[in-house]
Amino acid sequence: MSLRIAITAEPIPSHVSALDYVTCPALEQGHRVTLHAPVMFRREARRRGVRFSVAGTDWTCDPALQRAASEVWKRYGNATFNRYAFGRLWPRQAGVKARHLLTAWGRKRPDLVIAECSDLGAHLAARVLGLPLVAADNGLGPVLVDLWDAHIAPALLPLYRRYEPQVPGAEDAQRAPTLPPMLTPAPVHWFYGTPPPAVRAVRRTLAGFRTARSGLPDVSLRPSRPLVYVSLGTLTTAMSGLRTAVEDVYREVVAALLAIDCDAIVSAGDLAPHLAHLPGVGPHIKVVAHAPQPALLHRADLFVTHAGRASLLDAVQGATPVLALGVLGDQPGNAAAFARRGLGRALDVTAGRGEIADALTALLDAPCHAAALCVARAELSRLPPLNLTDIRDSLSGRPGVPWAGWVEEVCGADNE
Structure with a gap:
């Protein structure tokens, strides 16, 4: 049976x-998908190959908002930035x-809504219309779970009061915003200390064009030298207020690469022109704006990353150990989680070139990470494949595997 599936996204470049992992299975299963x-x-x-409908604005591209958010991050750190971004900016939009x-x-x-877990407006719209709704974890799920009760739900409550029917005598608790059941493309225990009330871990898939091996950067690679791939993500290089800080991190990483015997591809987005002319950057260290990351990680020996969720999962699928420099949002927590699992090492984003070079050398010389990556x-x-008809049926009270029962089974397996 073909379903009308609505998928929603918020204005973050990589989202x-x-x-x-939800769009590809929906198309493969013959559903009619609109983004x-x-x-x-x-x-x-x-x-x-999906339909498109404009919803929401490109509000994250506002330079004034970017500068304000960046200043919060630089002055007060990541925890305060998360409270500001997800407890104030996101609810306002x-x-x-x-x-x-x-x-x-x-x-x-639509027959089913799959909204980004951070798409708070989509959660409300589906709830008001009584549509089957599931949230897709984009990596921010752990941050939202941590902030929900104290910061996000209270900020959303006035909006929910405005849109939801006012039942005489109803308490606010009956109208309280709640995080919908969630899908996540990794084992739950990898990133969640305390799992959400309802979560399904499902198989991760990528769009075909993202796994193509064509378009790899033209770099003079030496077969006897390890290849290091560097990318600190698309969001940080796109935010004008963070650009200087992130450029400094890239400069320290490039200096560290020059101090060890390796080849490297550095994907730096808008910062690429500024980094390409650094002293020492030559045929064996190539700075590019973008690279086909999933394909490249099947060739690389080490990945220096900002520890975004998708990048870390690309590394696992490519069996590539990571040096994680978490910048903001969920990234520092992701970096620490991967280091604990033996999948690489984590450094603070303020680490200098000497500390980075030592970590690169240690990771390239340590074969122990190969077993953990395997x-x-x-x-x-x-992880089980995503069956969207079953998801819709379980959310609509139709026959099938009950959502709550499935969650208990999976979370129990994860914790063994």
């Missing part, structure tokens, strides 16, 4: 790619997204 997202993602929808989606879904009701890759591959 449509992070949703491929409801800001206009910045129209091209990404076309590349994936939820009303616009909810209005757009209430209009679109009021005209043509175990992790096997664990990732054993």
Whole structure:
């Protein structure tokens, strides 16, 4: 049975790619998929062969907002930044997204909504219309779970009061915003200390064009030398207020690479022109704006990363150990989690070139990470495929595997 599936995304550059683990199975299973997202993602929808409907705005691209958020991060650290971003900025934008989606879904009701876990406006719109809803973990799930009760739900409550029917005598607790059941593309215990109330771990898939091995950077690689791939993500290089800080991190990493005997490909987004002319950068260290990361990680011997969720899972699937320099959001926690699992090492983003060079040398000389990566890759591959008809049925009270029962089974298996 073909379903009408609505997928939603928020305006963060890499987030449509992070949703491929739901988009690809939906298309493969013959469902009619529409991406409801800001206009910045129209091209990404076309590349994936899904319909596109404008919903929400490109609000994260506002230079003033970027400067304010960056200043919070630089002055007060990541924990305060997360409270500011997800307890204040995201709830403020939820009303616009909810209005757009209430209009679109009021005209043509989807059979199932798969909203980004951070798409608070989509959660509200689906709840108001009584649509089956599941949240797709884009990597921010652990941050949202930690902040939900104290920061996010209270900030959303006025919006929920405005849109949901006012039942005489109803308490706020009956209208309280709740995080929907969640899908996540990795074993739950990898990233969650305390799992959400309802979560399914499902198999990770990537869009075909992202796994193509064509388009690898033209770099003079020496077969006798290890290859190090470096990328600190798309968000940090796109935020004007963070650009200087992230450029400094890249400079320290490049200096560390020059101090050890390796070849390297450095993917630096908008910062590439600034880094390409650093002293010492030559044929064996190539600085590019973008690289086909999943394919490249099947060749690389080491990955220096900002520890975004998708990048870490790319590393596991490529069996590549990581040196993780978590910058913001979920990234520092992700870096620590991967280091604990023996999949690499984590350094503070303020680490200097000497400390980075020592860590690079230690990782390239240590074969012990190969076994841990082999175990992790096997664990990732054993996750069940996503069946969207079953998901819709379980959320709609139709016959099938009950959501709560499935969660208990999976969480129990994860904790053994």
